[in-house]
Structures are given as structure tokens and as C-alpha cells.
Amino acid sequence: MKSLSIKDIAVKANVSITTVSFIINGKAKEKSISEAVIEKVKKIIEESGYKPNQIARSLRTGNSNIIGLIIEDISNSFFSRIARLIEDKAYKRGYKIIYSSTENNIDKAKELINMFKSRKVDAYIISPIKGIEEDIQMLLDDGNPVILFDRNLPDINTSYVGADHFNASYQSIQNFIDQGKKNIALVTTDINVEQIIERYDGYKKALEDNGIKYDDNLVLKIHFNQDESDTIAQIKELFENKKIDAVLFVTNYLAISGLKALKQIDKKVGDDFAVIAYDDHEAFELHTPRISAIQQPLEEIAETIIKLILSRLSSKGKLPAEEVIIPTRLVLRD
Amino acid sequence: MKSLSIKDIAVKANVSITTVSFIINGKAKEKSISEAVIEKVKKIIEESGYKPNQIARSLRTGNSNIIGLIIEDISNSFFSRIARLIEDKAYKRGYKIIYSSTENNIDKAKELINMFKSRKVDAYIISPIKGIEEDIQMLLDDGNPVILFDRNLPDINTSYVGADHFNASYQSIQNFIDQGKKNIALVTTDINVEQIIERYDGYKKALEDNGIKYDDNLVLKIHFNQDESDTIAQIKELFENKKIDAVLFVTNYLAISGLKALKQIDKKVGDDFAVIAYDDHEAFELHTPRISAIQQPLEEIAETIIKLILSRLSSKGKLPAEEVIIPTRLVLRD
DNA sequence: CAGGTATGCTAAAACGTTTTAGTCTGTCAA
DNA sequence: TTGACAGACTAAAACGTTTTAGCATACCTG
Structure with a gap:
């Protein structure tokens, strides 16, 4: 069963593909599409359960609404909890997270960066290891937002969030x-x-x-x-x-x-x-x-990371690198 | 800095896009491209660091080499460890994993399925909750491989891996x-x-x-x-x-x-x-x-899941659903 | 009543691949 | 001498979107 395309919707509604696209993307008003047409198209979309193909969308727009998260090991509770928090917060802002573990292996880390790159993720959150400075620098040179966390890379000039x-x-x-x-x-x-x-x-x-x-x-x-x-x-x-x-x-x-x-x-x-x-x-x-x-205040770290990412994602020009050092809490027991 | 496209490579090598594509995809022999051209193109690709745009590739071929993993909560160590093992094993076979947590929330689970669907993941590994049977059935109807794990859904006829x-x-x-x-x-x-x-x-x-x-x-x-x-x-x-x-x-x-x-x-x-x-x-x-x-024998569970997925991914026809129940181990301490 | 502007809509290019269906040479058998 | 065929390569369509540029029509303004 082939899934529906925007064209199917256009045919059903007896309008052009362009019109449907405008409506889907909330540009109907701006592009002065009539209320009647908007209603009709929305209804058809609703009924048919049509969902735009994100891949085509990404190909055309060049962004994916996906943020890549590269960590050391997802089975380590520090990272899995951070990942969960980041995922949550990103999700609320319409971004999805893809994550993957490097296991402190330089080659795997490089491969991951490449794979994220070829999938056109919009931004990178990386808990880096030594040896991938060049790859990260290339990301930056290409204009991608990159936030390092947990550990900084002294040679790289980008934002960093970490505990003190x-x-x-x-x-x-x-x-x-x-x-x-x-x-x-x-x-x-x-x-x-x-x-x-x-x-x-x-x-x-x-x-x-x-x-x-x-x-x-x-x-x-x-x-x-x-x-x-x-x-x-x-x-x-x-x-x-x-x-x-x-x-x-x-x-x-x-x-x-x-x-x-x-x-x-x-x-x-x-x-x-x-x-x-x-x-x-x-x-x-x-x-x-x-x-x-x-x-380490996980919540605060995650929140800071997301804030930095989103501000960089929405601003046109490059924002200067920010370093946020978050104080830890010593919990004395017994 | 725009990233390179297959066209750039073609121009540099003074051959057609088609030829480059054949070479990239290992079809050069089969399509009788001469050794000399193969060498030349490979060299240029190597030197320029060109990586094919996976999004364009996915759009054209309809598959993504990505497996979607839907779990309850990545910060729960059972899931994060399973996820890590699955990721590892999939990675070795050329597949990437995208994972996301449902937090036992039906709406979030449905959304995740939709998001994976619109990203055209090749297969789904789901630790399901009640209430998403319909959505899973739709995936199956569309011909997607789906493996349930940890918990079964009685009404759904697909493969399942879980402990006893x-x-x-x-x-x-x-x-x-x-x-x-x-x-x-x-x-x-x-x-x-x-x-x-x-x-x-x-x-x-x-x-x-x-x-x-x-x-x-x-x-x-x-x-x-x-x-x-x-x-x-x-x-x-x-x-x-x-x-x-x-x-x-x-x-x-x-x-x-x-x-x-x-x-x-x-x-x-x-x-x-x-x-x-x-x-x-x-x-x-x-x-x-x-x-x-x-x-629960995590390693064995992960391995079984991956095996089932891969066999379904590589076989043309639909394989019958398999249920694998894995015995647990009671570790008595002190 | 000319010319400007708002309204409502659409054709077609572009994104970067894969793949189908060729084209063009040259060789060889009949 | 013809035509069949293999070898080496390519043009162009297709995947499903977004977006630019533009076409009508109607309305107003001076």
C-alpha cells in the first residue's frame, strides 16, 4: 500500500500542490488562500490521515528538525538520564533527537559524525573525546550549531555546557x-x-x-x-x-x-x-x-544545552560561543 | 560551504552522474564500467571526502537503513542496556537506530510511530503499550517489519521476543x-x-x-x-x-x-x-x-531481536511471525 | 478610465540521488 | 557486407516536497 502524497491530496481537493503545501505549512493566510479552500483541504488531510514525507521535505529545505546527540555510552546512567531530559525538552519544541554512543572510540565517533552529517541533522550535541577535533571543526566551518557538554575540547571554539x-x-x-x-x-x-x-x-x-x-x-x-x-x-x-x-x-x-x-x-x-x-x-x-x-544538576545541564541549541538554530547569524559552567552539589550522607 | 554532490564528482571526473552512482553503489562491474574510470572516480571521491546525501538516497530508494526503536524510558537501565546492545549489533550490520521513549503515554507513542513512518525507517522494534494496536497494525499492513519485545500485544500478529x-x-x-x-x-x-x-x-x-x-x-x-x-x-x-x-x-x-x-x-x-x-x-x-x-538475558534478547529484524529486512516475502520466549535466571544472593 | 493593488491561485524548478532505457563504437560471425 | 552483440557510458525520469515567479480577476483611487 503506497502512502499518500501531497499530490493525492491536491487531486482530491481539486487544487494545486502548491496550495496544499501552503496550507500544510501554515502559510495559507499569508499567501491569501481563501477560507473555504483551507477548510476543504484540511478536512481531506484529516480524513485521509496524510502525513508529509519528511525525507522529501528535508531534501528540499535542507533541514531535518533532528538534533544529533553523541555520547559516550547510553547505558551509563548519567548519559541516559541526560539523554532522556534532552529528548523530552527537544520534543516539546518540535525537534527529535537521534543518539548514538561512541564508546570512547575515535573511529566510531568520526563515523557517527559523518552519518549525522549525511542525514543533515540540524545541530549537534556532543560529549566529545580527544581525536575528533578536526571533524567537529569541519561541522562548525559548515555552519552547523555544535554544543559540547560534559567535557570541553580546548582547541575548539564553540559553546560548552558542563559542571564545575x-x-x-x-x-x-x-x-x-x-x-x-x-x-x-x-x-x-x-x-x-x-x-x-x-x-x-x-x-x-x-x-x-x-x-x-x-x-x-x-x-x-x-x-x-x-x-x-x-x-x-x-x-x-x-x-x-x-x-x-x-x-x-x-x-x-x-x-x-x-x-x-x-x-x-x-x-x-x-x-x-x-x-x-x-x-x-x-x-x-x-x-x-x-x-x-x-x-551534577542534570535538569539544568539539559535545559541549558537545549536553550543554547535552539537560540543558535533560530538565529540567522552565528552567535558567539558561550561557556556555561554549572556548579555541582556535594551530597553528604550518613 | 555547500557540501559536495554527486554532480560535483561527476564533473571533476568528467563522466556522467550515472557512472559515479554505479561506482558508489558497487554496480560498476555489472554495468561494465572500465577499470580506469572506476579508479579515477574512486580516487576523486576519496580525496574530496564526498559522502552521498542519505536523504536524497532515501527519497529515491524508499529506505533509510534506519531502524526505529520505541521503548518506555531510556533512563531505565533495562531499556538503556538493551538499546545499547541493539544499537551495537545493528551498527555492525550497517543499520542505525533511532530511539525514543514513550513514557507509557499513548499519544506520545502514536506520535513516535508517525514520526518514524514519515522518516521511512526500514523496521520497527517496539516495546509496546496497550492502545497502539491499530497503529502497529497499520505498520504491518504497509509491509513494515515490526518486532515487539519485552511485552506482547495479544491482538497483533507479529514477531515477539521476551523473557519468560x-x-x-x-x-x-x-x-x-x-x-x-x-x-x-x-x-x-x-x-x-x-x-x-x-x-x-x-x-x-x-x-x-x-x-x-x-x-x-x-x-x-x-x-x-x-x-x-x-x-x-x-x-x-x-x-x-x-x-x-x-x-x-x-x-x-x-x-x-x-x-x-x-x-x-x-x-x-x-x-x-x-x-x-x-x-x-x-x-x-x-x-x-x-x-x-x-x-533477563539482555544479550540474548538483543541478539534475537536483531536476527529477526534482519531476516525480515532481507527476505522479499513476508516471513511468518515468530515468538521467542527466553528463560530468565534467578540469581539468589546471600 | 488608466494604473495600481489586493486576492486567490498555480506552473515549474529545485533539492541529490537511483535507475531505466537508451546511444554509440567496435568486433566478429555468417 | 551485414547485423548481432558486447562493452562503455549517459540522458532523463522519478522520488515528494517547498518556493519563486507569475497569471488572472476584481476592486479602488485619483
């Missing part, structure tokens, strides 16, 4: 120190990405400002794509062999692995072993004792 | 009974959806088969979209006012709310109060004590 990773980290460490902790570990990853580096810098600076010597042995860098069992083993080793009284996990999945490790070596989180995780997670609230976490 | 919800539930209850439990509660939701009903039926049947009287007071139906605080309050009430020694939560987010409720009333999970959750969650492994869960 440095201060979040700094405050957490300061909090440990205020509690009298002296041997503070950091469990981080080896992906070379702005926001992870900032979290690391915050850790270092806080120690420094408090006159505590930075000790490389207390910093564990986990390889990104490794098996969780290996991660747990490495963390166990750290906790068993070093004198540690507090630890900051730089992502929530690392914290989860860390808590599993603690369980296995039967070490309890409590007064003499403090834990803070970056990015909250349901498990933390439920854990005994409850685990403190740095919350 | 009934038996999963039955086994959990049987397990409680084998441990000597007598007062077994069920915390479920009021969404009227196959897989929830099956889980409920399994609960009921297991009680019955073991000669335990079904007690409506031990079944709590939570309203789908309500605030978590209300959910927790209702669960607290159930646990405080009824004599209960075991409970099956019908989804993982209900289990999480339930565990929060238990914490608030300081009731411990243990020998005299057993808990099983449907769908595993990181929090369960970490909880003290660890919480038992019914695991």
Missing part, C-alpha cells in the same frame, strides 16, 4: 581534610578527557592548598575499557596495601566497583574510611552506610 | 515457599501491560499450586507515574501493617523504592524477610545483604 568539575573535586577533598583525613586516595580513569583531568586537578590543588603532599601512589588510574573484575582487583590492591582514610572516585561506575572491592576485603565505609563518588547513583542512597556523592 | 515472565515469577515464589515462607507479598504496578500481568499470574499460580491462599491485601499496585516518595510511603504502609515474610518486586525501580522504604522503617532483609527483584540492578549486588534478582 574542578571545584566539585576540590570541595570533596577539602571536606575530607576538614574531617581530619590525611591519606586521601583518588581512583580515576586513564581516558584523556577534560572533565577527568579537571577532577584530578581539583584533587591535587586541594591537597596542596592544605599543605598535604601529593602522593602518586594514592592515585589509581583505571584503564577505560577493562573488565570490571580487573578494576576491582586493582582497587582492592590499593586499599589493602596503602594507608588510606578517604577516597574520591572520579565516576560513579568506578565507585561501584570500589564498593564491591571494599565488600570483598570486608573493609567498612565509616568514620575511619570516607568515600565520595562523582555522579550520584541509586546504589549510593541504598548502600549501608549511605555513600556521599557529587551530584 | 510467568515462569520467572513462578519460580521466585516457589523459591520463597521452599524456604518456608507463607506470607508473600507482591509489589507491582498498575500499567496494564502483558509482561506485568504475566508476572502477576506467575505469583498467583505458584501460591495456588502450593495450597496457599491468594490474599489481595498482600498485592500492592503502584501507580505508574507517581512520585517516588508516594511509592515509598505506600510500600512502608504495606510492610508495617501486614504480616509479610517475603516480597517479590515486579520491576527493579520498585525494588529500589522498596529497599528505601525498608531502610526508613528499619526493617532488615534477611532470614525472616526475603526479597527478590525482577530485573537486576547494580544496587542489588552492593546492598547489605545482597538482594536476589531475576536476570
Whole structure:
């Protein structure tokens, strides 16, 4: 069964295709189509269930009402929640979102950008990785709105929305120190990405400002794509062999692995072993004792991203790049 | 900067558009284009970075190499993990996935189907809700491959992939009974959806088969979209006012709310109060004590879905509907 | 009553592909 | 010498829209 085209509607209504098109696009008034014709055509469209072919529309107009969202991994709750919020907000403004995960793989990221490009998405929201600067620059050169989020790319001059990773980290460490902790570990990853580096810098600076010597042995860098069992083993080793009284996990999945490790070596989180995780997670609230976490204001991040995108989409000229740094919230538990 | 078109390539290579098209689509041999020309054109394409406009392609061919995925909520980890797996597997076969959440809202679901339809996606993977049967039937009537998953729609004759919800539930209850439990509660939701009903039926049947009287007071139906605080309050009430020694939560987010409720009333999970959750969650492994869960084999579900889709996409004639019911795994912890 | 303007509508080009139905050479068999 | 056929390539239609430019007709204005 072939689906209806604008031509079928035009024939049925005994008017031209142009007229139908004007009516569909709300230009009937402006183009002085008579009330009678408008009514008639609308009625036929209604009854027949005709929906314009978006592909033809895109081909003609050059835009798709689709925003491409490129993230690290949709199965990570930080991203899936952000994605959901963005989708929701975009949807309300008539935009659809296509999303896809890079898995921190440069080639996949490049391919995704190409695929979005060839599908003519109207704008890009990207949580970038190092190595795709050129591709992003090309998008910008072609005049596409691009918003980076979560992690910035220093060489790229475009808008960015992200949490204040440095201060979040700094405050957490300061909090440990205020509690009298002296041997503070950091469990981080080896992906070379702005926001992870900032979290690391915050850790270092806080120690420094408090006159505590930075000790490389207390910093564990986990390889990104490794098996969780290996991660747990490495963390166990750290906790068993070093004198540690507090630890900051730089992502929530690392914290989860860390808590599993603690369980296995039967070490309890409590007064003499403090834990803070970056990015909250349901498990933390439920854990005994409850685990403190740095919350990123997802709602606000999503809202800001959408605002920036939409303003760029509606303005003719290029708007200057904006950097929005959103403060985090340290939720202390138990 | 306008992007290149096939015409630009044709001009550069001093051949016709047709020839370029043949080469791009691997039909050069078949259409007897000379080796020399093939080489020349390929080189130019390579150097210029030309990528065919997929929209024009879709308009002409009528297919998009895109599969639409409609789920309840991408921020729910069951769905986000399935989505990720499906995306991955589809990607390897040259298909892209567009996904969107219905939030159990019939209107949104219908809109999504329409939007996918007008974007000419090649196939649909849907975790459906009641009330969109007609729309799905229309897709089928138009000859589109449609695979339902997670929950079936009895009135629709198309392929379905899902876990064995009934038996999963039955086994959990049987397990409680084998441990000597007598007062077994069920915390479920009021969404009227196959897989929830099956889980409920399994609960009921297991009680019955073991000669335990079904007690409506031990079944709590939570309203789908309500605030978590209300959910927790209702669960607290159930646990405080009824004599209960075991409970099956019908989804993982209900289990999480339930565990929060238990914490608030300081009731411990243990020998005299057993808990099983449907769908595993990181929090369960970490909880003290660890919480038992019914695991759905996500990998297998995703793989089966993709297989069914691809076979339908490649076969000319309509393949008969297949129903694949995948056994779950009851993971008993602590 | 000429000329301007508003009203109501439409023909046809354009977007970038794929594909059908050729055209034009040259070779070879009869 | 003819004509059949293969080899190498191409013109143009088609996909379903949007939009520009323009055509009538009627009405007003000075």
C-alpha cells in the first residue's frame, strides 16, 4: 500500500500542490488562500490521515528538525538520564533527537559524525573525546550549531555546557581534610578527557592548598575499557596495601566497583574510611552506610544545552560561543 | 560551504552522474564500467571526502537503513542496556537506530510511530503499550517489519521476543515457599501491560499450586507515574501493617523504592524477610545483604531481536511471525 | 478610465540521488 | 557486407516536497 502524497491530496481537493503545501505549512493566510479552500483541504488531510514525507521535505529545505546527540555510552546512567531530559525538552519544541554512543572510540565517533552529517541533522550535541577535533571543526566551518557538554575540547571554539568539575573535586577533598583525613586516595580513569583531568586537578590543588603532599601512589588510574573484575582487583590492591582514610572516585561506575572491592576485603565505609563518588547513583542512597556523592544538576545541564541549541538554530547569524559552567552539589550522607 | 554532490564528482571526473552512482553503489562491474574510470572516480571521491546525501538516497530508494526503536524510558537501565546492545549489533550490520521513549503515554507513542513512518525507517522494534494496536497494525499492513519485545500485544500478529515472565515469577515464589515462607507479598504496578500481568499470574499460580491462599491485601499496585516518595510511603504502609515474610518486586525501580522504604522503617532483609527483584540492578549486588534478582538475558534478547529484524529486512516475502520466549535466571544472593 | 493593488491561485524548478532505457563504437560471425 | 552483440557510458525520469515567479480577476483611487 503506497502512502499518500501531497499530490493525492491536491487531486482530491481539486487544487494545486502548491496550495496544499501552503496550507500544510501554515502559510495559507499569508499567501491569501481563501477560507473555504483551507477548510476543504484540511478536512481531506484529516480524513485521509496524510502525513508529509519528511525525507522529501528535508531534501528540499535542507533541514531535518533532528538534533544529533553523541555520547559516550547510553547505558551509563548519567548519559541516559541526560539523554532522556534532552529528548523530552527537544520534543516539546518540535525537534527529535537521534543518539548514538561512541564508546570512547575515535573511529566510531568520526563515523557517527559523518552519518549525522549525511542525514543533515540540524545541530549537534556532543560529549566529545580527544581525536575528533578536526571533524567537529569541519561541522562548525559548515555552519552547523555544535554544543559540547560534559567535557570541553580546548582547541575548539564553540559553546560548552558542563559542571564545575574542578571545584566539585576540590570541595570533596577539602571536606575530607576538614574531617581530619590525611591519606586521601583518588581512583580515576586513564581516558584523556577534560572533565577527568579537571577532577584530578581539583584533587591535587586541594591537597596542596592544605599543605598535604601529593602522593602518586594514592592515585589509581583505571584503564577505560577493562573488565570490571580487573578494576576491582586493582582497587582492592590499593586499599589493602596503602594507608588510606578517604577516597574520591572520579565516576560513579568506578565507585561501584570500589564498593564491591571494599565488600570483598570486608573493609567498612565509616568514620575511619570516607568515600565520595562523582555522579550520584541509586546504589549510593541504598548502600549501608549511605555513600556521599557529587551530584551534577542534570535538569539544568539539559535545559541549558537545549536553550543554547535552539537560540543558535533560530538565529540567522552565528552567535558567539558561550561557556556555561554549572556548579555541582556535594551530597553528604550518613 | 555547500557540501559536495554527486554532480560535483561527476564533473571533476568528467563522466556522467550515472557512472559515479554505479561506482558508489558497487554496480560498476555489472554495468561494465572500465577499470580506469572506476579508479579515477574512486580516487576523486576519496580525496574530496564526498559522502552521498542519505536523504536524497532515501527519497529515491524508499529506505533509510534506519531502524526505529520505541521503548518506555531510556533512563531505565533495562531499556538503556538493551538499546545499547541493539544499537551495537545493528551498527555492525550497517543499520542505525533511532530511539525514543514513550513514557507509557499513548499519544506520545502514536506520535513516535508517525514520526518514524514519515522518516521511512526500514523496521520497527517496539516495546509496546496497550492502545497502539491499530497503529502497529497499520505498520504491518504497509509491509513494515515490526518486532515487539519485552511485552506482547495479544491482538497483533507479529514477531515477539521476551523473557519468560510467568515462569520467572513462578519460580521466585516457589523459591520463597521452599524456604518456608507463607506470607508473600507482591509489589507491582498498575500499567496494564502483558509482561506485568504475566508476572502477576506467575505469583498467583505458584501460591495456588502450593495450597496457599491468594490474599489481595498482600498485592500492592503502584501507580505508574507517581512520585517516588508516594511509592515509598505506600510500600512502608504495606510492610508495617501486614504480616509479610517475603516480597517479590515486579520491576527493579520498585525494588529500589522498596529497599528505601525498608531502610526508613528499619526493617532488615534477611532470614525472616526475603526479597527478590525482577530485573537486576547494580544496587542489588552492593546492598547489605545482597538482594536476589531475576536476570533477563539482555544479550540474548538483543541478539534475537536483531536476527529477526534482519531476516525480515532481507527476505522479499513476508516471513511468518515468530515468538521467542527466553528463560530468565534467578540469581539468589546471600 | 488608466494604473495600481489586493486576492486567490498555480506552473515549474529545485533539492541529490537511483535507475531505466537508451546511444554509440567496435568486433566478429555468417 | 551485414547485423548481432558486447562493452562503455549517459540522458532523463522519478522520488515528494517547498518556493519563486507569475497569471488572472476584481476592486479602488485619483
